[in-house]
Amino acid sequence: MDIIKKYPKVFQWLFLLAVFFALCFAIDVPETYKFIRGQAEFVKDPNQSTFVFLGKEVRYYAFDVFWRLPPLLGWLPIWINDSLFFLMNEWMPMEFWNEDTQEFKTRPLLLQISRNLTAFMTFLIELIREILLGGLETIVAFTSWDFIDAYPWAELPGLPWTIVAAGFAILSYKLSGKGLAIFAGLTMVYISIFGQWKPSMQTLSFILVAAPLSFAFGLGLGIAAFKSKRVEKALYPILLVMQTMPQYAVLVPALVLFGVGDHAAVIITMVVAVPPMILLTLLGLRAIPPEVIEAGRMSGCTNWQLMFKVLIPTARRDILIGVNQVIMVCFSMAVISAFIGAKGLGFNLLLALNQLNIGLALEAGLCISLIAILLDKMSLAWANKQIDYFGNLTFYQRNKNLIFFGGAFIIGILLAYAGSFYFKEGFNYLFEVPHNKGISTADFWNKGVDWIFETFFVYIKAFNTWLIQDVLQPMRALYLRMPAVATLVLVVGAGYLIGGIRSALVVCALTLFIALSPWWDRALVTTYMATFGVIISCIIGFTVGTLCFQNKNSAKFMLGVCDIFQTFPSFVYLIPVMMLFGITDTSVLIAVIVYATIPATRYTIEGLRSVPAGLHDAATMSGVNKFQRLTKIEFPLAFPHMMLGLNQTIVFALFMVIIGAFIGTEDLGQYILKALSDKNGAGIGLTLGICVAFIGLIFDNLIRTYVGKRKKHLGID
Amino acid sequence: MSEAVIKCENVYKIFGTNAQKMLQEANGNVDAKTFQENGCIVGVNDASFEVSKGEMLVVMGLSGSGKSTLLRCISRLTDATGGKIFIEGQDLLKLNNKELINLRRNKMGMVFQSFALLPHKTVVENIAFPLQIKGIKTEDSISKAMDMVKLVGLDGRENYFPRELSGGQQQRVGIARSLAVEPDIWFLDEPFSALDPLIRKEMQDEFLRLQEKLQKTIMFITHDFDEALKLADRIAIMKDGIIEQLDTPANIVLNPATEYVKKFTEEVPREKVLTIEDVMDKTNSESSDLKVLKDEIIENVAEKILTQEKSVSVIDQDNKIVGSINPSKIIQTVFGGRKSNS
Ligand SMILES: Nc1ncnc2c1ncn2[C@@H]1O[C@H](COP(=O)(O)OP(=O)(O)OP(=O)(O)O)[C@@H](O)[C@H]1O
Numbered sequence A: 001m002d003i004i005k006k007y008p009k010v011f012q013w014l015f016l017l018a019v020f021f022a023l024c025f026a027i028d029v030p031e032t033y034k035f036i037r038g039q040a041e042f043v044k045d046p047n048q049s050t051f052v053f054l055g056k057e058v059r060y061y062a063f064d065v066f067w068r069l070p071p072l073l074g075w076l077p078i079w080i081n082d083s084l085f086f087l088m089n090e091w092m093p094m095e096f097w098n099e100d101t102q103e104f105k106t107r108p109l110l111l112q113i114s115r116n117l118t119a120f121m122t123f124l125i126e127l128i129r130e131i132l133l134g135g136l137e138t139i140v141a142f143t144s145w146d147f148i149d150a151y152p153w154a155e156l157p158g159l160p161w162t163i164v165a166a167g168f169a170i171l172s173y174k175l176s177g178k179g180l181a182i183f184a185g186l187t188m189v190y191i192s193i194f195g196q197w198k199p200s201m202q203t204l205s206f207i208l209v210a211a212p213l214s215f216a217f218g219l220g221l222g223i224a225a226f227k228s229k230r231v232e233k234a235l236y237p238i239l240l241v242m243q244t245m246p247q248y249a250v251l252v253p254a255l256v257l258f259g260v261g262d263h264a265a266v267i268i269t270m271v272v273a274v275p276p277m278i279l280l281t282l283l284g285l286r287a288i289p290p291e292v293i294e295a296g297r298m299s300g301c302t303n304w305q306l307m308f309k310v311l312i313p314t315a316r317r318d319i320l321i322g323v324n325q326v327i328m329v330c331f332s333m334a335v336i337s338a339f340i341g342a343k344g345l346g347f348n349l350l351l352a353l354n355q356l357n358i359g360l361a362l363e364a365g366l367c368i369s370l371i372a373i374l375l376d377k378m379s380l381a382w383a384n385k386q387i388d389y390f391g392n393l394t395f396y397q398r399n400k401n402l403i404f405f406g407g408a409f410i411i412g413i414l415l416a417y418a419g420s421f422y423f424k425e426g427f428n429y430l431f432e433v434p435h436n437k438g439i440s441t442a443d444f445w446n447k448g449v450d451w452i453f454e455t456f457f458v459y460i461k462a463f464n465t466w467l468i469q470d471v472l473q474p475m476r477a478l479y480l481r482m483p484a485v486a487t488l489v490l491v492v493g494a495g496y497l498i499g500g501i502r503s504a505l506v507v508c509a510l511t512l513f514i515a516l517s518p519w520w521d522r523a524l525v526t527t528y529m530a531t532f533g534v535i536i537s538c539i540i541g542f543t544v545g546t547l548c549f550q551n552k553n554s555a556k557f558m559l560g561v562c563d564i565f566q567t568f569p570s571f572v573y574l575i576p577v578m579m580l581f582g583i584t585d586t587s588v589l590i591a592v593i594v595y596a597t598i599p600a601t602r603y604t605i606e607g608l609r610s611v612p613a614g615l616h617d618a619a620t621m622s623g624v625n626k627f628q629r630l631t632k633i634e635f636p637l638a639f640p641h642m643m644l645g646l647n648q649t650i651v652f653a654l655f656m657v658i659i660g661a662f663i664g665t666e667d668l669g670q671y672i673l674k675a676l677s678d679k680n681g682a683g684i685g686l687t688l689g690i691c692v693a694f695i696g697l698i699f700d701n702l703i704r705t706y707v708g709k710r711k712k713h714l715g716i717d
Numbered sequence B: 001m002s003e004a005v006i007k008c009e010n011v012y013k014i015f016g017t018n019a020q021k022m023l024q025e026a027n028g029n030v031d032a033k034t035f036q037e038n039g040c041i042v043g044v045n046d047a048s049f050e051v052s053k054g055e056m057l058v059v060m061g062l063s064g065s066g067k068s069t070l071l072r073c074i075s076r077l078t079d080a081t082g083g084k085i086f087i088e089g090q091d092l093l094k095l096n097n098k099e100l101i102n103l104r105r106n107k108m109g110m111v112f113q114s115f116a117l118l119p120h121k122t123v124v125e126n127i128a129f130p131l132q133i134k135g136i137k138t139e140d141s142i143s144k145a146m147d148m149v150k151l152v153g154l155d156g157r158e159n160y161f162p163r164e165l166s167g168g169q170q171q172r173v174g175i176a177r178s179l180a181v182e183p184d185i186w187f188l189d190e191p192f193s194a195l196d197p198l199i200r201k202e203m204q205d206e207f208l209r210l211q212e213k214l215q216k217t218i219m220f221i222t223h224d225f226d227e228a229l230k231l232a233d234r235i236a237i238m239k240d241g242i243i244e245q246l247d248t249p250a251n252i253v254l255n256p257a258t259e260y261v262k263k264f265t266e267e268v269p270r271e272k273v274l275t276i277e278d279v280m281d282k283t284n285s286e287s288s289d290l291k292v293l294k295d296e297i298i299e300n301v302a303e304k305i306l307t308q309e310k311s312v313s314v315i316d317q318d319n320k321i322v323g324s325i326n327p328s329k330i331i332q333t334v335f336g337g338r339k340s341n342s
C-alpha cells in the first residue's frame, strides 16, 4: 500500500496496461475477420452489411462492436463528394458574360469563381515562366492567337540562363556574402549544364507565384488573429490540423475544385503554406515587448501606422522566418504537385521513378536538393540580415548590386547573341541548355545500381526477408490484433493520466473519428509503420545527438547536417532507398527512418544545449563525473525538449509513411494515392487526410500536455 | 497654484473579466482581497489628485503597487475602470480615437522603463518617429530630431542603431524621442532604473537642467527615494493601488499620514529633506553674524552652521529675521534625530 502511495502514477499506468491486455485477451478475433482490403470500397461483397444515410448506401463488414466499431462515418466521404459536386455544379447559378462567345452564359457561382481564379493563376505562372523561359501565352492573354499569327515576332524572349544565374549569385551576395554567392552560382551552372534548366525554372516560377501569395495571405490572417481573439480561435483548429495533415492529402480536393495543372497546385499550395506563415506572424507579433507598442501609441500612431511602422518592422525577423517556411513548403509542394500535373522538377522525378530509371531520378533529385538548400539559405540569410544605415553612402555604394546585375544582364545578352552565331545548328547553349541535351550521368548511376544489385543481391534480399518476416509481419499482426475498444481504452486512459479529463476527451474524439471511419485497419497499419520508424529513429537520433553533444564542433556540424537534410522535400528520400531496396516495405521504412531521424537528432542536441551553463558549472564543482552529469542533470532537464523532438519525429514519420504509398504500402497512403486518380476521390482523400492528421494530433496532444506539465514542474520555460 | 493640468477624480483600474460590474457593486469601497478572491486584480484604487502646470509629481511605491498602471490610465494606454481624468480641462475618457491621437501627438510625451526603442530605426530616426507620424516632412523632422540628439548629448552617434548603444545611451534616445514633439505633459516611468549609479546621477542632473529650461508638467515614477527628493515638487506614495499620501517631501517625512508611509520614509536622511525652517526655533535668540535662508535644505548649509559656536539667524527672502538655529540642532537632526523623532 505504501508503495502505491509513493508512486501513484506508476500504478495508475500499470492498471491501465492491465485493463488493456485484459481486453485484448477477452475479445477474440472474429472468425470471419481478415485484414480487410475492400472495406467501404465500391466492390460488392455478399458478406458486407449496409446502412443508409441520407439516401446513400454505406457498405461495411459487420463485426462484434468490441472488435471493430461499425464505420458510422462511412457516409462522410460520400457526403463531402456530393456537397462539392453540388457547390460546383448546381449552387447559385448566375449569368456571366463570356468573352469568347460574346454572350451571357449561366453558370454556378463557385464554378465561375474557380474558373476565374484558375485563369488568373495560370496567367501569373505563365507570365513568370515566360520571363524566365520565353513563350507566347502572356501576349496571347492580352491579344489573341490571330494577333500572334499576324506578328510572329511578338513573344516574350526569355532570359538567357547566364543572366538568371548571375542574378541569383548577386542576390545571394547581397543577402549573405561571398560563400552563398559562390554556392548559388555553382548550383545554377550545375542545373544548366545537366540539362535541368527548363524544369527548374518551371518549378521556380511556381514558387515565385505561390510564395508571395501565401506570404500575403498568411501575414494578413496572422495580423487579423493578433488583433482579434475570435479570429484566432476560429483559425486555431485549422492551423492545428494543417500541421499534421500530410501534404498530398490536400491535393485530392484540389483536383475537384480546380482541375489538373499548375494553377490548381498553386492554389492548393497556398492552403498548405499559409498556416505556418500565420503561426510565425502571430508568434512574432506576440513577442514584441508591450512597451514598444505603448511607445508607438504614445507617439500618436493610428492603428494603421502602429501596425506597419511599429509592429511589423519590430517583428521582422520572425516574419521573415515565416517567409523561409513558406518558401520551403511551396518548394516541397511544387515537387509533390507533380501528382496533379504540375510541371517542373517534380514531374521529371515522378516520371523517372515510374520508369524505374533511378539514374534520372537521382539527377532530378539532386537538382531539387540543391535548389532547396539554396532557397533555404537565401531566405534565412534575409531573415538574419540586420538592416544597415546607408544614408551616408555614395550612389555607387548604395546601388552596387543593381549596377552589377545590369552589367551581367548586358553581358548575358551579348553572350546569348554571340552564341546564336557560334552554335549555328542545333541549340544555343549560351541561351538555354535544353532538357536532356546537357551532360547526363544517369547511365552511370543506373549501372551503379545494377552493380549494387548484382553484387549485394543476396545480402539485401536476406536482410529484406528477415526484416519483413521476423519483425514487420509479427508487429503488424500485433497491431491488427488489438480490439478497437482496447485501443480506445488505452489511448483515452493515457490521455486522462497525462492531461486529465480535458486531454482524455480531446484524444477520445480524435480516436473515435478514425475508429468510426471505414479505415481503422488501414490506420493501424499506418500507425504500426510509423511506430516502427519512430522507435528506430529515436534510438539513432538520441545516440547520435548525445554523442555529438560531447563536442561543441561536432554538435554544430550535426545541426548543420540536420538543417540541410530537413530542407529536402520528403519525396526525394525515396530515390536512394528504391535504388538499394527496390519496391518493398523495407524501402519505405528506411526512408521513414532516415527522414524521422533528423528531428530526433536535432532536438536531442538542442535540448542538451539548452541546459543552462550555470548548472554545468555547479555540477562540476560538486564533483560529478561526465557520465553522472549526463544522466543526473542534463537528461532530466533536456527531457521536455527531447519529447518535443519525439513529437516532430512522429509527424515526419507519418508524412513519410503516407508518401511511401507511392512505392506501395497497404495503409492510408495507398488509398490517398488511389483517390488522386479517382473521379470521386475528393471526399475519400480528404477524410483519409484528416485521419492521418488525427493520428498525428493524438500523439501531439499527449506529448505537448506532458511536456507542458513537466516544464512547469522543472520550472523552465 | 495655477490651474491643474492633470486632474484625477476617483480613478480606479481593476484587471479582470467582470471588473466593471464588481466595481459598481463595491460602491466605491474597493477591497483588494475580496476582489482577488473573485479573480480581479486591483491596479489603481480610488486615486484623486491634481498636478499643476510646471510641477513635478514623483510617484513612489513598492513593485506592483500600481504606479505604472496609474500612469497608463492617465495617458490612456489602458482605459480606467472608473473615475474621471481631465487633461487641461478635457475629459480624457470622453475623447474619441482621433482626439486622443491628436492629444498624444501634440501634448504628451512618455519615457519607458525598458527604453522601448524601435529596433529597425537609427537613433535619429527613432527620435524623428513621432514627428513623422504626425506627418511632418522628413527633412524638417530629421533636423528637429538632430536638435534633440544634441540636447541629450548623443551627437556623433545619430546613425547608430539601438542595438549598438549602451543602456544609458538608449535611455537618452528615449528621452529625446519623448521630447521631440515638445509636449507640455511628460510621463516618465522609472526612466533611470536600468542605469548604473554614476550614469544615473549624470542623467538626473541633466534632467534637472532640462526641466529648468523646459518647465514641463511632469509625472515621474521611481523606486529611489534619493532620486525622488532630488527631483520632486511633491511626492505620492502608493501601496496596493491606493495613494497613501501625496505631499511635499518635507511633509511626508515630518508628518507621515499612515503607518506605511512612516515605515517607508524611516530610512530617509532627514537633512536631505528638511529645510532650515522645519527645524529652527521661532524665537530670535543671541546669534552670530552668519545668516541662512529659511528655505535652504539642511544638508546644503549644515557645514557652514557647524563652524559657528552660537546660534545662526534664519532669514526669509526679504532678509527679515524669522528665527534662529543652534548648531546642536543640526547635529541632532543629522545623527540622532532619526529614530527619536519617529
Ligand atoms: N495587464 C494586466 N493584467 C492584469 N494585471 C495587471 C496588468 N498590469 C498590471 N497588473 C497588476 O497590477 C498591479 C500593479 O502593476 P504595476 O505595473 O502598475 O506596478 P508598478 O507599481 O509599476 O510596479 P513596478 O515597480 O514593478 O513597475 C500588479 O499587481 C500587477 O500584477
Ligand SMILES: [Mg+2]
Pocket (backbone or CB within 6 Å): B067, B068, B069, B189
Ligand atoms: Mg512599473
